Amino acid sequence: MKLTILGCYSATPRILTNPTSQVLETKGHMFLIDCGEGTQVQLRKHKVKFSRIKHVFISHLHGDHFFGLVGLISTFRLLTREADLHIYGPKGIKEIITLQMKLADSWTNYKLIFHELTSKESELIFEDEKVEVHTIPLNHRIYTNGFLFKEKAGKRKLNIAAVENANINVAYYRKLTQGFDVVNEDGVTIKNETVTRSGNKPKSYAFCSDTMYKEDIVPIIENTDVLYHESTFLETQAHIALRTKHSTAKEAAKIAKKANVGKLLLGHYSTRYKGLDAFKAEAKEVFEAVELSEDGKVFEF
Amino acid sequence: MKLTILGCYSATPRILTNPTSQVLETKGHMFLIDCGEGTQVQLRKHKVKFSRIKHVFISHLHGDHFFGLVGLISTFRLLTREADLHIYGPKGIKEIITLQMKLADSWTNYKLIFHELTSKESELIFEDEKVEVHTIPLNHRIYTNGFLFKEKAGKRKLNIAAVENANINVAYYRKLTQGFDVVNEDGVTIKNETVTRSGNKPKSYAFCSDTMYKEDIVPIIENTDVLYHESTFLETQAHIALRTKHSTAKEAAKIAKKANVGKLLLGHYSTRYKGLDAFKAEAKEVFEAVELSEDGKVFEF
Numbered sequence: 001m002k003l004t005i006l007g008c009y010s011a012t013p014r015i016l017t018n019p020t021s022q023v024l025e026t027k028g029h030m031f032l033i034d035c036g037e038g039t040q041v042q043l044r045k046h047k048v049k050f051s052r053i054k055h056v057f058i059s060h061l062h063g064d065h066f067f068g069l070v071g072l073i074s075t076f077r078l079l080t081r082e083a084d085l086h087i088y089g090p091k092g093i094k095e096i097i098t099l100q101m102k103l104a105d106s107w108t109n110y111k112l113i114f115h116e117l118t119s120k121e122s123e124l125i126f127e128d129e130k131v132e133v134h135t136i137p138l139n140h141r142i143y144t145n146g147f148l149f150k151e152k153a154g155k156r157k158l159n160i161a162a163v164e165n166a167n168i169n170v171a172y173y174r175k176l177t178q179g180f181d182v183v184n185e186d187g188v189t190i191k192n193e194t195v196t197r198s199g200n201k202p203k204s205y206a207f208c209s210d211t212m213y214k215e216d217i218v219p220i221i222e223n224t225d226v227l228y229h230e231s232t233f234l235e236t237q238a239h240i241a242l243r244t245k246h247s248t249a250k251e252a253a254k255i256a257k258k259a260n261v262g263k264l265l266l267g268h269y270s271t272r273y274k275g276l277d278a279f280k281a282e283a284k285e286v287f288e289a290v291e292l293s294e295d296g297k298v299f300e301f
Numbered sequence: 302m303k304l305t306i307l308g309c310y311s312a313t314p315r316i317l318t319n320p321t322s323q324v325l326e327t328k329g330h331m332f333l334i335d336c337g338e339g340t341q342v343q344l345r346k347h348k349v350k351f352s353r354i355k356h357v358f359i360s361h362l363h364g365d366h367f368f369g370l371v372g373l374i375s376t377f378r379l380l381t382r383e384a385d386l387h388i389y390g391p392k393g394i395k396e397i398i399t400l401q402m403k404l405a406d407s408w409t410n411y412k413l414i415f416h417e418l419t420s421k422e423s424e425l426i427f428e429d430e431k432v433e434v435h436t437i438p439l440n441h442r443i444y445t446n447g448f449l450f451k452e453k454a455g456k457r458k459l460n461i462a463a464v465e466n467a468n469i470n471v472a473y474y475r476k477l478t479q480g481f482d483v484v485n486e487d488g489v490t491i492k493n494e495t496v497t498r499s500g501n502k503p504k505s506y507a508f509c510s511d512t513m514y515k516e517d518i519v520p521i522i523e524n525t526d527v528l529y530h531e532s533t534f535l536e537t538q539a540h541i542a543l544r545t546k547h548s549t550a551k552e553a554a555k556i557a558k559k560a561n562v563g564k565l566l567l568g569h570y571s572t573r574y575k576g577l578d579a580f581k582a583e584a585k586e587v588f589e590a591v592e593l594s595e596d597g598k599v600f601e602f
Contacts, residue, residue, distance in 0.1 A: 141406065
């Protein structure tokens with residue numbers, strides 16, 4: 001998985017800090033997660049081949065998470081896009097976008113497919129042979145979901161020496177990579193695990209923003225490789241976090257620890273702070289494997 | 302008048318080119334004209350004290366002219382603005398903004414006053430003691446207005462020597478600056494123009510974008526000091542200009558000439574062209590006093 005942070009600051013876009021948006025590349029997909037104002041310029045700046053985006057996931061309808069969406073949709077139209085575009089987001093998002101297209105008399109020349117979310121339980125919202133996407137119900141001032149991206153187990157790898165040794169016809173090799181037992185040239189059944197080993201470990205990524213500390217997301221995101229969890233504030237502003245339904249860096253780290261994730265990425269920083277080091281230091285007191293999101297940073301895992 | 306070009310390119314925002322937005326400062330006002338995506342960052346970049354904006358004029362509801370408005374409104378809320386904000390724009394603009402505020406459950410803490418425009422005739426939409434703003438009905442694919450900003454004539458200046466010579470009591474000086482005749486200490490009526498001269502010449506600015514060539518705007522913008530007229534294309538693409546209801550640089554110059562304006566500013570360039578020199582050259586063949594708008598450029602007149 002390759003994650004490009006386009007913006008990881010809260011509230012208003014500024015000259016050097018952008019509101020929330022990320023691109024996750026996995027198994028041939030390019031998933032766009034949130035789309036604050038200026039996202040299309042960030043995509044250009046970081047040389048993301050954004051015509052490849054086919055699925056956009058919007059966490060909630062606060063402006064710093066979706067004000068760039070209508071512009072991106074309209075740019076795709078100007079670039080004469082033909083591929084379908086799927087938008088996953090809270091109920092109301094379709095009305096916002098279509099109202100603006102109607103008043104501009106500018107309908108897209110490609111198919112725009114809205115998947116409006118209303119459930120308060122985690123649900124599977126996208127699936128193909130290689131990837132699943134589930135919602136992670138969060139607790140913010142308005143209806144909000146995080147998103148869990150899970151690769152499916154890949155093909156098993158052949159242990160070539162063992163396969164040849166077992167006298168298996170080459171026609172069965174594909175069955176073996178799919179995990180099946182096969183019958184060899186001598187009519188003997190060969191157990192799959194004796195001649196193959198597991199393929200690449202399927203990776204997972206959880207995006208949780210915006211939310212206050214919410215322990216019941218732990219079972220959903222347990223053991224994910226990378227968790228992005230918002231940390232708008234430091235503990236010194238815990239009272240503001242509580243009032244505005246955001247999290248502190250320490251709270252993000254507590255969730256990471258309880259969920260036993262591989263790595264925690266902090267983000268959605270309030271622009272009131274001068275630097276980001278204090279966020280990392282605060283989280284590290286609770287959970288060791290912490291990294292800071294920064295606009296333009298790329299994480300591969 | 303001081304005009305700051307925040308963005309003067311058409312269609313999609315790019316790394317170095319911004320969609321339409323301008324700030325006009327005159328007589329203590331800071332008028333924002335159009336507000337494409339990224340305008341709030343451009344305001345910061347060019348150090349415009351944008352909390353002073355009280356009136357926003359939106360020409361039409363194509364995204365490159367207003368997708369930045371909802372973000373600016375929401376930033377004003379975060380900056381705890383208290384002053385009223387007036388929005389002038391086509392019918393529908395109120396629904397777009399309020400729908401997004403409703404779904405975000407984020408109403409402004411200041412008064413947002415919409416003035417929705419529907420008239421196809423030029424109308425006076427703003428007036429105080431010092432300035433008037435009139436619409437300029439344009440011809441584009443959807444309902445569009447340009448805007449004419451006119452300073453009112455200022456106070457007359459006293460010719461001090463003449464006033465003293467005429468034996469006028471100092472109590473009447475204010476009346477004289479307002480243009481009235483007065484009676485002097487000897488009971489003689491003194492004609493105003495014999496003891497005063499006209500004050501600063503009132504300035505005017507006309508913004509015309511987007512529009513195809515439309516000669517009947519000439520009487521409205523006649524003799525304005527500065528005209529910004531869109532020139533999306535060069536004559537070599539005149540057929541595209543016609544089809545998309547835009548103008549060429551030559552057509553902009555023809556309007557400037559017929560209206561006898563002081564200076565023509567070109568803008569709203571299609572991003573298909575490599576440089577801007579050809580726009581200026583083409584317009585200059587018809588009208589001499591041409592300048593190119595560029596993002597960040599400031600014109601004082």
